[in-house]
Amino acid sequence: MNSKRKIAVVVTARPSYSRVKTLLQAIQKHPALELQLIVAASALLDRYGSAVNYIENDGFHISAKVFNVLEGENLTAAAKTTGIGILELSTVFDNLKPDIVVTVADRFETMATAIAASYMNIPLAHLQGGEVTGNIDEKVRHAITKLADYHFVASESAKTRVIKLGENPELVFNTGCPSIDLALLVKDTKLDFDPYQKYGGVGAQPDLSQGYLVVMQHPVTTEYQDSRRHIEQTLKAIAELDVPTLWFWPNVDAGADGTSTGIRAFREHHKIEQIHFFKNMEGIDFLTLLNNAKVLIGNSSVGIRECAYLGVPVVNIGSRQNKRDRGHNVVDVDYNQDAIKQAVSSQVNEGKFPISNVYGGGNAGEQIADLLQKVPLQFHKTITY
Amino acid sequence: MNSKRKIAVVVTARPSYSRVKTLLQAIQKHPALELQLIVAASALLDRYGSAVNYIENDGFHISAKVFNVLEGENLTAAAKTTGIGILELSTVFDNLKPDIVVTVADRFETMATAIAASYMNIPLAHLQGGEVTGNIDEKVRHAITKLADYHFVASESAKTRVIKLGENPELVFNTGCPSIDLALLVKDTKLDFDPYQKYGGVGAQPDLSQGYLVVMQHPVTTEYQDSRRHIEQTLKAIAELDVPTLWFWPNVDAGADGTSTGIRAFREHHKIEQIHFFKNMEGIDFLTLLNNAKVLIGNSSVGIRECAYLGVPVVNIGSRQNKRDRGHNVVDVDYNQDAIKQAVSSQVNEGKFPISNVYGGGNAGEQIADLLQKVPLQFHKTITY
Amino acid sequence: MNSKRKIAVVVTARPSYSRVKTLLQAIQKHPALELQLIVAASALLDRYGSAVNYIENDGFHISAKVFNVLEGENLTAAAKTTGIGILELSTVFDNLKPDIVVTVADRFETMATAIAASYMNIPLAHLQGGEVTGNIDEKVRHAITKLADYHFVASESAKTRVIKLGENPELVFNTGCPSIDLALLVKDTKLDFDPYQKYGGVGAQPDLSQGYLVVMQHPVTTEYQDSRRHIEQTLKAIAELDVPTLWFWPNVDAGADGTSTGIRAFREHHKIEQIHFFKNMEGIDFLTLLNNAKVLIGNSSVGIRECAYLGVPVVNIGSRQNKRDRGHNVVDVDYNQDAIKQAVSSQVNEGKFPISNVYGGGNAGEQIADLLQKVPLQFHKTITY
């Protein structure tokens, strides 16, 4: 008799995968759990780094793949992608019959997972609820909290906020973020591979031995029209600094085109001697690269989370990470060429910061797996007030 | 130049229509607003009373019709109906380009409206948020609150709850429920039409001159398997009471089949001398019928809202209206033949109750229309804590 | 090593199931084939006889279920049902990776199977191509022929027609219809069960010992508005004949509502002493019932096929079976009460006809299975002229 709890985890994007990799491992190892891994949306697409390849290389068995990204690089397409996701995931859940569905964070398409599971009376677990930022994710994240039955949050302030939202405190757990579990692995690792050789990419190949910057800037969904202007400020600032820089292509989002087009146009019209562009990189390699970077620039949540634990200085640009808890390693600036340039110089001088546990201590995956085995199976809930 | 605000209202079911009829009229009359009426889901279907016919008879112009109900009478179908709804409504919104989208209450398919609008950066207004019940609607309703930008709630306790959910108090308005606006119209009206002649239906045609009961019992979505057992308790209780009864067919929901099948089977196997079955009835006629009923039995929210204002005694069965504010006119019972029978007898003896304003005083439609013209157009929000 | 060819068969409706039952059995028994059975559309729905229950009772393992019927009983809903079917079946085929996909006949939703398979470069086999009728099926059937790679047709004239359509004659096989395989099983069987007791249903329970009529009349899709008028002519004719009659509810199609409503209304307003209504019946029982019937009335293709082999007299009404090959057992009439009545009387007097092999001799399932194992796996074709 198979009495294992079946845990379906839906991964929809490259960054979400690093957020749950140690959880997936912990579920797989757990004697009383069975992993049902579903890979969907941009995690399947070449344009956005084919997270699916890393997942398969890491040895995970994929139970179902769901293609649901509608082209259009506009907000209508984002809505439709969610609609198609619900249609498809309903069938997948109907076939796999999971005991619990796990959805991660707050990308627009995670709503599809949350709706399919909760409408089908499957208990829903949500990772990384309760955080605060300044864009559309804000609506999606808290709406998912109201659909979810269990909450695995990444910080104390997030826990407080989820409880204030009327959730049962007994089902809100501050486990820290599983992404910190990975950061712990590279804490003391030097750059031990040649990124140009291993990951290709395009552009110059500056010498990294005296240190380098890393850039990762995503479009901000509700400021669609401005994406191109934003990226250009960063491009100009970095070009002027003229130091070795490794730049990561943005992942999908409405507005992606503004950002991508901005980068492509800049490359066509400028000689850029010190910047190399990567499409993507295996998670541990990326963290190792970060761990040895002088500064991370952009608006990735990696700067807020993993870099807090690693002590890497960060220049965080614009509103995307607004109001998220952060360690001392972060300096915030606006979309402004000069401000970015100055902040980077200043952070280079600061050097590494001490460890911060604000997003957990490195065992989130195991904690969450244990809890998934223990929580009561229920999908019926009432607001607490 | 057309500087009117375009207000898209999405009606997805027969009961939702009565909830917004006076709002639709108020928008239409308002010199600075333009109504874009979208009719979708079960509101278009014959099986569920074709609300669309009443809407057209009431003289409203329909801007778009959206067929999105997937057959299957199961929870997977409910999820998919929502997915298809998002796909279709995105296109509709993309064509109509409304300034504000209005979604009503908490039926599962209203989530499609909320997601399409919020993902497309269209300000979203929600009617009847902040209430508490004991089934899946609980998840949907509060999730929509977290997606909505403006909240038009129906009672003081609902207002308090929406604010506790972290919404900006300046955009939460207790306008009362527009359904009470209609109740006000029939407050003093006697039964002035022959329901058998005007609405057909099937079954016996008992004499209504000495009073009658009205029954309206919907399946409860998260108790799918039990729908048939529930309806049979009510059927037996009413059959034993053997008094003139007008019974309304349930509207769509996962589990509808249990309820409908139960009624059909009961009719095949029992002689029922005093019960007439209706599929549906025009709103004002239905309220007039209710206003003159001895007791309303079942789990319709009409018992909680309109009947509070009208003072009609109600026997409310089961968990569907749990924790909703109610006036003194309601007696709650479990799914139990004897309990139902006793409660009905006792309520018959009570007779009419005085007016209660717990769900508003009859001008909600106009209040909401005025506010829709005045609220700032915005789709960007942050939780208040 | 598993070198069996994987054969995916998609069953979308009750009548299609009887068309392929012996093929499914033959695939299952074949040592070099593996059956992947997919049940979709109305075959899953209670309203249309839940073919899925019979399939499971017959011991078949179902690889995937696909809910894709959109409500609306109109032509827009039929189109959308097909669109949803393609979306879902693509995912199913992507997971099951069949070597050949088999689609049956010409119901509107079979197009979804044909498109998903041919667009995904999966060799497509079509059963019952090349026939001629007078309604929309005509477009669908021949379009599927042009998408299909192998053709298993049911008569010589069908074979000629498929070849004329430019298909490679080496891949067009006249195997006869698998439905005749089932007819062969009941050829000498008397009515050996009590249909009222075994299948329930509603209405009178006339004595069957002196013979009975069977009626099965479906709406005709391109004559949507007329469905109700058509069925009423038949209802009146049969009511006047006043002999024991077993009437089968129609299966889904745009216009179903006209037919169903017509039957329901007639039942409400007339005393019908000699007619019993069934929702559905297990295939072999149904054939046994037919084999012992005096006449089959309506427009079911069962009258054209199985009844040719069984020699049962048929009164075929209207255009639905126009131009299909038929044996001597069929009399055609228009939608006309008097014509129907006269033709039935005349056919009752005729009595049973001799066997006709026009649709095959009873071993179609095995022939097709053998061929599915032998045909070259290819999805690339060119018109022959």
Added chain:
Amino acid sequence: MNSKRKIAVVVTARPSYSRVKTLLQAIQKHPALELQLIVAASALLDRYGSAVNYIENDGFHISAKVFNVLEGENLTAAAKTTGIGILELSTVFDNLKPDIVVTVADRFETMATAIAASYMNIPLAHLQGGEVTGNIDEKVRHAITKLADYHFVASESAKTRVIKLGENPELVFNTGCPSIDLALLVKDTKLDFDPYQKYGGVGAQPDLSQGYLVVMQHPVTTEYQDSRRHIEQTLKAIAELDVPTLWFWPNVDAGADGTSTGIRAFREHHKIEQIHFFKNMEGIDFLTLLNNAKVLIGNSSVGIRECAYLGVPVVNIGSRQNKRDRGHNVVDVDYNQDAIKQAVSSQVNEGKFPISNVYGGGNAGEQIADLLQKVPLQFHKTITY
């Protein structure tokens, strides 16, 4: 009273637009016709040249836009794109209520138009049926012929073939191809604009005054895996020829990625001194460019059609245009670097050919518009044999 016939034309890709531009103009000018222009699929997407911009610049009013391209660059995504297209177009047709729907050619997604229209009983007109090629289009094109009610074909052999397919000869019209109408306009025009300045693009800017080659090579859908190898043969051949060359990016299709990636990789790793790459070009400018080119190389149907009329020498690579009627201007070669190189040199020496009317004489748009006004409105048809 508006008694104009409403003609809905669905344009789904850049090349389809040039195929129907003069028809759109002729419908617009016709006093008894009303144009309903629907733009869908890749015609809306930046990646594939945003045909929608040219359409709007040409002054056409767009009645509806339909985003339905699902990402994935694989065959499953192509199938799903069709499914979503049906879902969306059904709603569009339901709102616009056209009298006739026009679908163009044989791209995989045109099937969505054909199915939505024919399932909704809207008479369907098909342009460019009856042609023969050697890939998947072969299935799609003839299947659409079997769904269509009127056929406007581009050559005599196409007309013969459509009639052989069992279509009513009275509704099959050889009007020639509307794309020739545009070719007629540029027949005597010299290159009168600077393509680099007007259309940007990337790469070298070779001097065009002594003549130039044009390349346009699309992936071939059923040879998905080989797309990259194919394009590389052409890239190498052209690079070795080392003459001024204008290269056009391929439009979307399953396998597009192989082709695009091939080009990008080649550009990264080779110095290419004489090739300029364009994403797209306004139709008339493109034809003018072609009219003055020494040779067109690739597999575009422009080489077969417009170039026949213009007399431009063509080197046609691979199977994509197999068996299509052609003039004397075409030399066919395999995917082979040396063969391509030799054929180009030989065609350069040939110089311009005389006009061929094989695809019509330049008034197809007006002929078709006239016929759309005259054909009987019907959606019911029977095969002729």
